Amino acid sequence: MAPKTPTRPPDAGPAADAPANPSPARAPSVELGTARPGTRPEKRTPKGKAADPVTKTGKMADAARAAGDFASRMSLPKPRLPQRLKRKDQQAGGDRLRPSAPIVPPQSVAGRALTLVVAIMSYLACLTVGSVSVVWDAAQDWSNDLVREVTIQIRPADGVDMLLQIENAVTITQRFAGVGTVRAMSDEETKALLQPWLGSGLDLDTLPVPRLVQVTVDDPSALDLAGLKQRIEQDVKGASLDDHSVWTSRLAAMAGAVVAGGFGILALVLFSMVLSVVFATRAAVASNRDVVSVLHFVGAEDGFIAREFQRHFLVLGLRGGIAGGVFACICFLLLEMFTRQTAGLAGSDQMSALFGPVAVSTPGYLGVIGVVFLVAVLTALTSGLAVKSQLARID
Amino acid sequence: MIRFENVGLRYGMGPEILRDVTFNIERQSFQFLTGPSGAGKTSLIRLLFMSLRPTRGLIHVFNRDMATINNKELPELRRRVGVVFQDFRLLDHLTTYENVALPLRVLGKEEAEYRSDVIELLKWVGLGERMHVLPPVLSGGEKQRAAIARALITRPDLLLADEPTGNVDPPLARRLLRLFIELNRLGTSVVIATHDITLLEQVEARRMVLADGRLSVFD
Numbered sequence: 001m002a003p004k005t006p007t008r009p010p011d012a013g014p015a016a017d018a019p020a021n022p023s024p025a026r027a028p029s030v031e032l033g034t035a036r037p038g039t040r041p042e043k044r045t046p047k048g049k050a051a052d053p054v055t056k057t058g059k060m061a062d063a064a065r066a067a068g069d070f071a072s073r074m075s076l077p078k079p080r081l082p083q084r085l086k087r088k089d090q091q092a093g094g095d096r097l098r099p100s101a102p103i104v105p106p107q108s109v110a111g112r113a114l115t116l117v118v119a120i121m122s123y124l125a126c127l128t129v130g131s132v133s134v135v136w137d138a139a140q141d142w143s144n145d146l147v148r149e150v151t152i153q154i155r156p157a158d159g160v161d162m163l164l165q166i167e168n169a170v171t172i173t174q175r176f177a178g179v180g181t182v183r184a185m186s187d188e189e190t191k192a193l194l195q196p197w198l199g200s201g202l203d204l205d206t207l208p209v210p211r212l213v214q215v216t217v218d219d220p221s222a223l224d225l226a227g228l229k230q231r232i233e234q235d236v237k238g239a240s241l242d243d244h245s246v247w248t249s250r251l252a253a254m255a256g257a258v259v260a261g262g263f264g265i266l267a268l269v270l271f272s273m274v275l276s277v278v279f280a281t282r283a284a285v286a287s288n289r290d291v292v293s294v295l296h297f298v299g300a301e302d303g304f305i306a307r308e309f310q311r312h313f314l315v316l317g318l319r320g321g322i323a324g325g326v327f328a329c330i331c332f333l334l335l336e337m338f339t340r341q342t343a344g345l346a347g348s349d350q351m352s353a354l355f356g357p358v359a360v361s362t363p364g365y366l367g368v369i370g371v372v373f374l375v376a377v378l379t380a381l382t383s384g385l386a387v388k389s390q391l392a393r394i395d
Numbered sequence: 396m397i398r399f400e401n402v403g404l405r406y407g408m409g410p411e412i413l414r415d416v417t418f419n420i421e422r423q424s425f426q427f428l429t430g431p432s433g434a435g436k437t438s439l440i441r442l443l444f445m446s447l448r449p450t451r452g453l454i455h456v457f458n459r460d461m462a463t464i465n466n467k468e469l470p471e472l473r474r475r476v477g478v479v480f481q482d483f484r485l486l487d488h489l490t491t492y493e494n495v496a497l498p499l500r501v502l503g504k505e506e507a508e509y510r511s512d513v514i515e516l517l518k519w520v521g522l523g524e525r526m527h528v529l530p531p532v533l534s535g536g537e538k539q540r541a542a543i544a545r546a547l548i549t550r551p552d553l554l555l556a557d558e559p560t561g562n563v564d565p566p567l568a569r570r571l572l573r574l575f576i577e578l579n580r581l582g583t584s585v586v587i588a589t590h591d592i593t594l595l596e597q598v599e600a601r602r603m604v605l606a607d608g609r610l611s612v613f614d
Contacts, residue, residue: 097492097527100506105488294484297444298498298545299474301467 103295104288104312111312114280115320121273122324122375125266126368130332132262133364139255142248148220150228152213155238162211169213169236178223180216266371270378277313277382284383285309285390292391302391310384317379321372328368332360396422396552396584397443402452404438412438414608416452420553420586425579427595428588430605436588439605440557443586444478445469457552474498477546477583481558483538485530485545491537492517492526495544502549513548520544520574536567543574553584560591568594 152173154165166184173182185193190211191202198207217223229241285292288309295305336359397420404413412435420426420443428436441447445456445464454461456472464472485494495517499509517526520540530538539559546554556575560568572594579585589595595602602613 097506097510098490100496100500101489101493103486103489103497103500105486290484291486294486294497295501297446297473297478297484298501299470299549300501301470304501 102312103308104284104291106312106315111284111316114277114284115316115323117276117280118273118317118320118375118379119323119327121269121276122321122371123328124324125269125273125371125375126325126328127331128262128266128269129367129371130328130360130364132259132266133360133367135255135258135262137361139251139258142251142255148217149244150215150217150225151242151244152215152232152236153210153240153242154213154236155210155240156208157238160237165236165239166211166213169232169239172231172235173213173215173228176223176228178217178219178221180218181214183214185212185214270374273375274378274382277317277379278386282386282390284313285387302388305391306384306387309387310380313383314376314380317376318372320379321375324375325368325372329365332364336360396420396457398453398455399442400453400455402442402449402454404435404442404447405450411450412608413442413449413605413610416608416610418603418610418612420584422552423579423582423584424601425576425585425598426587426601426603428586428603428605429590429595432590434605435608436590436605437557439610440478440555440586440588443553443555444476445473474502474549475552477549477551477554479539479542479546479554479556479559481561483530483542485533485538485541487530490527490529491522491533491541494530494541495548497545498549509548516544516548517541535562536564536571539563539567539571540574543571547578547583551583553586554578556585556587558589558591559587560589560594565593569597572597 152169154162154169156162170182170184173179187204190204190209191200194202194209225241225243229243232239232241292305295308339359399416399418402413402416403411405411416439428439430436438447442449442454445461448461456464457475459468459472485491486497489497492513496506496509496513499513500506514523514526517523520543522537522540522544525533525537530541533541539562543556543559546556554575559571559575563571568591575585575587576598587594604611604613
């Protein structure tokens with residue numbers, strides 16, 4: 001089929017432009033209809049080599065200038081080569097562009113919902129970290145207080161002078177290194193201790209009540225506790241030394257269980273957040289199917305698409321994580337203020353007796369910061385993997 | 396450049412959409428792909444764009460046997476093919492400028508490198524004044540020209556246009572056709588899939604006619 005020359009369209013530009021360049025309306029009579037593999041090889045990409053888009057785009061721009069008459073036919077401003085520099089100046093003002101928008105649309109209903117989910121999960125995780133921190137600190141305080149105090153108990157026995165035994169125990173104990181004060185509890189103190197069970201007006205001489213010697217330890221590392229125990233039990237009749245190790249070990253076990261439970265809850269919260277992110281990412285990829293499709297046909301690699309989504313979800317995760325972390329910190333501060341304000345009330349005192357001052361320590365706040373970043377990184381990694389898996393299915 | 400030999404295509408266990416399709420697309424050639432609706436034009440375009448693999452037959456794309464091309468190599472080959480879809484497929488949250496610059500962003504180019512070229516191309520296709528506008532505000536013709544500019548920004552070896560005049564009025568269809576002719580003059584092979592007879596009558600070029608899954612080529 002021989003090429004024919006189409007008639008000049010009625011909306012063609014002024015005839016004065018036509019001689020400057022070959023008219024595209026006349027082009028088919030020369031160019032169309034036959035393949036010309038060897039024509040203008042300098043414009044083609046060599047076989048088997050990747051195209052250089054920048055160079056090619058530059059050529060396109062040159063060609064665009066050459067096609068000025070074509071632009072004029074479309075009632076467009078005619079690009080002129082000498083004006084290029086002037087145009088660059090104009091671009092600084094007239095063609096001012098906004099910063100490139102992210103390829104994955106930042107705002108969507110699914111995105112806002114996921115930000116809220118991540119914020120709630122982060123809040124719960126931060127609360128867990130804060131609670132674990134409070135319990136851990138309290139357990140440390142309990143252990144330290146107990147290790148710094150030892151009690152000698154002297155049981156009454158027939159034919160034994162209790163006061164002599166007490167004095168003997170005090171003397172022996174004071175000789176040991178690391179010991180601070182050694183104080184035998186007075187009759188009045190002993191009566192006060194027994195008063196809740198045996199009532200007032202108690203006569204200690206008529207009852208076989210053991211007597212206590214309270215020993216404070218200045219330097220636990222210097223004190224030979226085993227040696228002291230042996231000497232006391234050997235040289236003081238009816239005496240035994242209680243270093244509170246049973247109570248300490250029980251407290252340590254309880255604190256360990258609470259901390260382990262806290263980490264378990266933290267792991268569950270993070271796991272459920274990961275699952276939420278996986279589902280949300282799949283939904284996001286599905287709702288941005290057109291974006292993925294366009295990226296595919298403009299030649300984007302799967303890694304590029306996954307990175308775009310990952311960047312989107314990293315920002316989303318950081319936003320949600322920071323929101324949850326800040327809200328948790330506000331709760332910690334409010335709780336601390338509340339416990340200080342209610343100091344002296346029965347319930348508050350009970351709480352303080354058990355946990356000390358209810359306040360999250362610096363490691364607790366550092367843990368909150370760690371959780372925020374962990375949440376953001378987990379969100380980004382999870383979304384990246386989910387997107388890659390989705391893309392593999394699309395391919 | 397592209398060579399199809401006895402290519403057949405079916406979706407799943409359905410009937411064959413394309414049967415024994417054989418043709419070449421040479422460098423700097425211009426051809427129409429036509430046929431009635433449902434004849435398989437879009438499927439053939441998708442095969443040309445490597446988004447489908449044939450059920451049988453051989454396809455050579457840029458001297459590579461498609462059967463030996465793995466998924467990791469596809470993006471690089473796709474960058475040598477520009478596609479203009481009937482529904483434009485512009486991203487609504489990106490401006491016209493950003494949509495056209497998208498293929499260069501995908502290539503990892505810095506904006507300073509391509510800004511002037513993108514602006515110049517937009518001016519060439521008559522969208523110089525509309526570069527800051529989001530696609531929902533553009534008219535059908537402007538969207539079509541933006542889609543064409545996006546397909547051309549990396550200067551592909553082959554331009555595939557699926558019903559490029561399907562959503563525009565006849566005068567604009569003529570303008571777009573002249574744009575394709577000019578692109579072909581500048582060195583790009585062009586395949587226009589259309590069933591618009593008036594468009595075919597305006598230019599005498601190679602015609603590939605699909606009917607009942609079979610392709611007839613009229614040079």
